[in-house]
Amino acid sequence: MVLKIKRIEIEGFRAFRSKLTVELGERFTVVYGPPGSGKTSIVRALEFALFGETREVASRLMRKGDLVNDFCDKARVTVVLAGREGEILVERVLTRSGASKLRVVEGPNEFYDEIGEYYLHSKLALTLDDFSWEVAVGQQELQALVHASPSVRNRILDELLGLAEIRKLYRELSGKELKGYLKALRDELAKLDAENLMNKYEELKAKYREVVSQRDTAARELEKLETRKRLLEEERDALQARAVEASSLMEERGKLKTLLQSLGSERLAKMPAVDESYVGEYAEKFKEELAEALELFYMGEDAEKMRRIDAAELAKLLEASKELLDKMRGYIVKMEYEVKDVYNEIKRLEDYVNSLEDEIAEIEAKIGELELSRSEYDTLVSRYGDPASVAKRIAQLEVDAKALQTEEGRLRCARELQENVIRQLRERGAATCPVCGSKVSDAAALPRVEPPEALRLKRERIEQMLQDLKEIERKLRRLEPELRLLDDYERRRESLSRALDERLEELHELRASAEELEERLQEARRRAAELTRAYEQLDSYYKRLRYAELQERLRELEAEIKRRGYDEQKLAQVVKELDEVNRKISALKARLDLLEASERQIARDLSALEASVKNLRSMREKEKRVAALYGNLIAVRTALVEAHVKLRQKLVEHLSEAASRIFAELERSGEYDAIEIQVQSAGPRGRHGHYVFRARRKIDGGYVPAFTRMSDGQRSLLALSILLALRQLKPRNLAVLILDDAVPNVDEDTKVAIAKLLAENPPADLQVILATQSRRVAEELGPTAKLVAL
Amino acid sequence: MPAPNKGSFFEDLEDLLEELLKGNPEALKLAEKLLKAYRERGIRGLREELRALTEEAAKHGSEDQED
Numbered sequence: 001m002v003l004k005i006k007r008i009e010i011e012g013f014r015a016f017r018s019k020l021t022v023e024l025g026e027r028f029t030v031v032y033g034p035p036g037s038g039k040t041s042i043v044r045a046l047e048f049a050l051f052g053e054t055r056e057v058a059s060r061l062m063r064k065g066d067l068v069n070d071f072c073d074k075a076r077v078t079v080v081l082a083g084r085e086g087e088i089l090v091e092r093v094l095t096r097s098g099a100s101k102l103r104v105v106e107g108p109n110e111f112y113d114e115i116g117e118y119y120l121h122s123k124l125a126l127t128l129d130d131f132s133w134e135v136a137v138g139q140q141e142l143q144a145l146v147h148a149s150p151s152v153r154n155r156i157l158d159e160l161l162g163l164a165e166i167r168k169l170y171r172e173l174s175g176k177e178l179k180g181y182l183k184a185l186r187d188e189l190a191k192l193d194a195e196n197l198m199n200k201y202e203e204l205k206a207k208y209r210e211v212v213s214q215r216d217t218a219a220r221e222l223e224k225l226e227t228r229k230r231l232l233e234e235e236r237d238a239l240q241a242r243a244v245e246a247s248s249l250m251e252e253r254g255k256l257k258t259l260l261q262s263l264g265s266e267r268l269a270k271m272p273a274v275d276e277s278y279v280g281e282y283a284e285k286f287k288e289e290l291a292e293a294l295e296l297f298y299m300g301e302d303a304e305k306m307r308r309i310d311a312a313e314l315a316k317l318l319e320a321s322k323e324l325l326d327k328m329r330g331y332i333v334k335m336e337y338e339v340k341d342v343y344n345e346i347k348r349l350e351d352y353v354n355s356l357e358d359e360i361a362e363i364e365a366k367i368g369e370l371e372l373s374r375s376e377y378d379t380l381v382s383r384y385g386d387p388a389s390v391a392k393r394i395a396q397l398e399v400d401a402k403a404l405q406t407e408e409g410r411l412r413c414a415r416e417l418q419e420n421v422i423r424q425l426r427e428r429g430a431a432t433c434p435v436c437g438s439k440v441s442d443a444a445a446l447p448r449v450e451p452p453e454a455l456r457l458k459r460e461r462i463e464q465m466l467q468d469l470k471e472i473e474r475k476l477r478r479l480e481p482e483l484r485l486l487d488d489y490e491r492r493r494e495s496l497s498r499a500l501d502e503r504l505e506e507l508h509e510l511r512a513s514a515e516e517l518e519e520r521l522q523e524a525r526r527r528a529a530e531l532t533r534a535y536e537q538l539d540s541y542y543k544r545l546r547y548a549e550l551q552e553r554l555r556e557l558e559a560e561i562k563r564r565g566y567d568e569q570k571l572a573q574v575v576k577e578l579d580e581v582n583r584k585i586s587a588l589k590a591r592l593d594l595l596e597a598s599e600r601q602i603a604r605d606l607s608a609l610e611a612s613v614k615n616l617r618s619m620r621e622k623e624k625r626v627a628a629l630y631g632n633l634i635a636v637r638t639a640l641v642e643a644h645v646k647l648r649q650k651l652v653e654h655l656s657e658a659a660s661r662i663f664a665e666l667e668r669s670g671e672y673d674a675i676e677i678q679v680q681s682a683g684p685r686g687r688h689g690h691y692v693f694r695a696r697r698k699i700d701g702g703y704v705p706a707f708t709r710m711s712d713g714q715r716s717l718l719a720l721s722i723l724l725a726l727r728q729l730k731p732r733n734l735a736v737l738i739l740d741d742a743v744p745n746v747d748e749d750t751k752v753a754i755a756k757l758l759a760e761n762p763p764a765d766l767q768v769i770l771a772t773q774s775r776r777v778a779e780e781l782g783p784t785a786k787l788v789a790l
Numbered sequence: 791m792p793a794p795n796k797g798s799f800f801e802d803l804e805d806l807l808e809e810l811l812k813g814n815p816e817a818l819k820l821a822e823k824l825l826k827a828y829r830e831r832g833i834r835g836l837r838e839e840l841r842a843l844t845e846e847a848a849k850h851g852s853e854d855q856e857d
Contacts, residue, residue: 162799169828172836178844625847628816633840635817636807636824643806 001123002735004767005046006082012072013048013094014041024769025786028759031771032778033790039771043136043740049077049092050120051128052100058128064098081123081734090120125733133160134730136738137723145719146707154690160726161651163644170640175633182630185623192616201609208602215595222588225581232578239571246566253557260550268547271540279541283311286534290321293527297331299324314542321535328528335521342514349507356500363493370486377479380472387476390469397466404459411452418449645679651729652679652691658725658763659718663695665757666717668750673698675706675718693718713746720754728763737762738769748776755781800829 004026011019015038022031022042033039044054048067056062068075074095081088089105104116111119126135133141133156145156158164243250287306294303302324309317384390417434422443424431431440440446561568656677663675674696693706695718706718720743727737743754755777758768770785772778778787804825811818820843827839 165799166803168833169824169836172833173824173840178840181844181848622848626844629820629843629847632814632817632820635811635814636821639807639810639817639821642810643803646806647802 001083001085001733003081003083003088003123003733005079005734005736005769006087007078007080008042008046008049009076009078010042010045011076012069013045013075013077014038014067014069016041016045017069017071022788023786024767024788027762027767028781028784029767029769029786029788030755030778030781031769031788031790032773032775033771034773037773037790039773039790040138040740043138043738043771045077046079046136046738047128047131048075048094049079049090050124050126051131052092052102052117053128055128055132064094064100065096068094068096088120088123123733130732131734133723134727134732135734135736136740137720137742138740139742139744142716142719142723142742145722146712146715150690157691157722158648160723160730161648161655162730163648163651166640166644166647170637170644173633173637173640175630175637178626178630178633182623182626185619185626189616189619189623192612192619194616194620197609197612197616201606201613204602204606204609208599208606211595211599211602215592215599218588218592218595222585222592225585225588229578229581229585232574232581236571236574236578239567239574242564242566243568243571246561246564249557249561249564250566253554253561256550256554256557260547260554263543263547263550265547268544271544273548274541274544276545279314279538279545280312282541283314283317283538286321286531286538287311287317289534290324290531293328293531294324296527297328297524299327299331302327314538314545318535318539318542321531321538325528325532325535328524328531332521332524332528335517335524339514339517339521342510342517346507346510346514349503349510353500353503353507356496356503360493360496360500363489363496367486367489367493370482370489373479373482374486377476377483380476380479384469384472384476387473387480390473390476394466394469394473397462397469401459401462401466404455404462408452408455408459411450411455414449415451418446421446648679652677654729655722655725658728659721662724662757662763663718663721666721666750666754667714668747668753669714670698672696672710672714675721676703677722713743713750716743716745717750717754724758724763727766735766736769737766738771740771741773748774751777752780759785800825 005024007024008022009019010016010022015036020038020042031039031042044056044067047054053064054067057064057067074093076091076093078089078091081090086107089103091103091105092100094100102113102116102120104111104120106119132138145153148156155164158167287309291303291306294300294306306320306324309320311317385393421431421433421440425440425443429441432438433440656675659677660674664673667673672695676694676696678692678694680690680692694703695706695710695714696703707715710718720739724737737758739754739758743751746754751772751774755770755772758770759781762768770777770781778789781787804822807821807825808818811821823843824836824839828836831838
């Protein structure tokens with residue numbers, strides 16, 4: 001549905017306080033007014049009516065409520081769109097708070113607000129952005145295209161050509177998340193160690209089959225054995241029933257066998273038979289010998305008891321004999337102890353005697369030494385008398401010596417005096433006796449005084465004697481204790497000798513007693529040994545007799561049992577086989593239990609493993625599907641990229657041609673006569689390509705980079721040419737082109753040329769609205785166009 | 791908001807994709823699905839469709855894979 005704008009009513013919106021009604025021409029309208037007269041406000045009012053906001057509000061450069069005139073409470077914009085099927089009235093009211101209401105009326109239908117928005121959009125098929133770039137083009141849009149960097153220009157052109165959709169699409173389909181998921185899946189699969197898991201699974205399955213097979217075989221075997229067991233039990237029961245009939249005989253036979261066993265049947269069976277009468281004689285002789293031996297051992301009562309036993313009663317005789325032999329052995333043991341005691345006593349006495357002998361020898365040695373002292377004493381006494389006589393003589397000699405000493409002194413003094421008197425006589429001729437005082441005149445008259453030497457010699461002889469006697473006395477005194485000790489030793493030797501004699505006598509007696517006891521003990525041992533051998537012989541005879549007797553009875557019993565139809569061997573064989581079968585059944589049941597347990601365990605393991613295998617397979621399938629999806633997605637993306645390039649190529653060819661034609665019309669300087677738009681690939685990401693704009697120089701026909709070589713005005717014309725060409729390539733439901741003083745930086749001629757071009761040959765039969773402040777444009781186009789002066 | 795006037799653009803795109811993916815029917819089928827989702831529900835629809843396809847691919851293995 002192609003729509004054009006028939007009328008716009010504006011009240012309270014931006015610069016328009018009071019209501020303004022703008023009637024638009026069907027093909028070409030010039031809105032003329034000086035700066036600030038409201039040309040742009042009419043475009044914004046149109047935007048507001050159709051989209052509920054203006055590009056400034058959408059860009060957040062102003063609030064919606066600011067669109068209301070400062071002197072009004074609300075703004076109202078009504079736009080009447082005209083199409084072949086009728087008119088559509090769009091009315092939007094805006095309060096200062098920013099709330100707005102929409103009413104859309106088409107014929108009898110009225111739509112409000114949200115539904116109205118949807119309805120309106122379905123009719124226009126435009127966004128505000130599309131409207132800004134393709135319908136109401138202002139300076140901003142043209143300058144953006146002129147001054148943009150190549151990449152921004154690329155994006156703008158892609159957007160305008162509708163190719164941005166594809167770019168969005170393939171960017172969205174990068175497959176990054178899917179690839180990540182695929183990698184995670186593969187990592188997880190790698191962790192599962194698939195090969196090992198499958199090998200393990202197959203091994204376990206094979207093991208399970210093997211165990212099941214073994215279990216079945218064992219079960220079949222068990223069944224066979226159970227059948228055999230039943231048969232054997234029946235046979236055993238039948239044989240045992242017959243055995244019950246012969247039970248008393250069998251019981252007796254059992255006892256006999258036990259008895260034979262106790263007698264040592266195996267050994268006795270190998271011995272020759274013995275004559276009963278011979279055994280009787282042997283028993284009688286044994287009894288008598290035992291009795292004699294008992295008497296010898298002072299067991300007279302026991303000997304009598306033995307003699308009273310009847311030798312024919314062998315068992316009784318053997319029993320009593322055994323008891324008495326034990327008693328005899330006890331007696332021997334007692335004797336052995338006695339002999340041992342006697343020998344111990346002998347040993348003790350021998351030790352004592354030895355110690356006595358040692359002591360006597362020691363005393364005698366000491367006596368020998370002391371007897372020398374006694375001999376010396378006796379010699380001294382015989383020569384000098386006893387110590388008392390010696391003492392008496394010493395006392396006498398001491399007195400004599402003293403007297404001699406006194407006499408000697410007296411003589412020595414007298415002689416001294418005489419010598420003094422003689423010396424005086426010789427010197428003076430006279431002398432006075434110093435003792436009596438008498439006058440001495442002649443020396444011869446003086447009495448003779450003997451010289452003291454004789455007395456001195458005598459005295460010295462007496463003193464020598466005195467010394468000798470004193471020495472002898474000391475010796476005698478010293479020998480006296482030794483003589484007393486000698487007496488003691490002699491008395492002790494006497495006593496010990498007596499004791500020794502007594503002990504030696506005692507020892508002799510003990511040795512004789514020990515010999516006698518030894519002889520008796522040997523005799524007792526010999527007798528006991530003989531009797532024990534005789535007892536054993538008799539016991540052996542008894543057992544052989546008893547064995548023969550019992551064997552005879554056993555044979556009788558066996559014959560009787562056999563006669564009654566009881567086959568013991570058969571029963572034993574059956575029981576043995578039954579035991580064997582039971583043993584096999586037990587073993588087989590144990591094996592079966594083990595196999596069943598193993599089977600259950602393997603089944604559990606298998607079940608657990610199956611879950612893992614199932615999971616693994618599921619994962620593999622999942623990985624396969626995700627990989628396929630990823631592959632397909634990448635293929636789609638690649639195709640989209642290629643489609644993008646192709647579509648662009650195709651569109652750019654048309655765009656280039658149309659823009660070149662328009663540019664040739666508008667370019668007034670004559671410098672360039674054509675332009676060319678191409679898509680070039682370059683750089684690592686160049687496969688998507690970028691736009692290249694070139695202009696052909698009229699002078700030489702050479703192409704130069706358009707945006708770098710052209711003046712501002714030429715570039716604006718180039719941008720305008722591209723936008724106009726785009727409108728030709730992309731028809732819109734709203735077949736309107738509004739140029740809001742879009743190219744201010746060109747001369748008046750160019751402005752007029754642009755206006756004329758649009759008025760005479762509008763692109764794609766568009767309704768063109770040219771807002772301008774150029775009076776010349778208004779004047780020149782006024783006659784042919786609808787003119788709205790503000 | 792849907793863009794109903796873009797029909798011819800998408801038809802051109804579909805034709806191109808059909809040509810480019812003629813050797814890969816599965817990828818073509820996927821492209822059609824995705825394009826349909828995008829046309830009807832925009833980017834959000836495209837994402838939802840892609841998510842649904844991923845979930846479908848990531849679901850557990852079917853019973854016939856059992857041993």
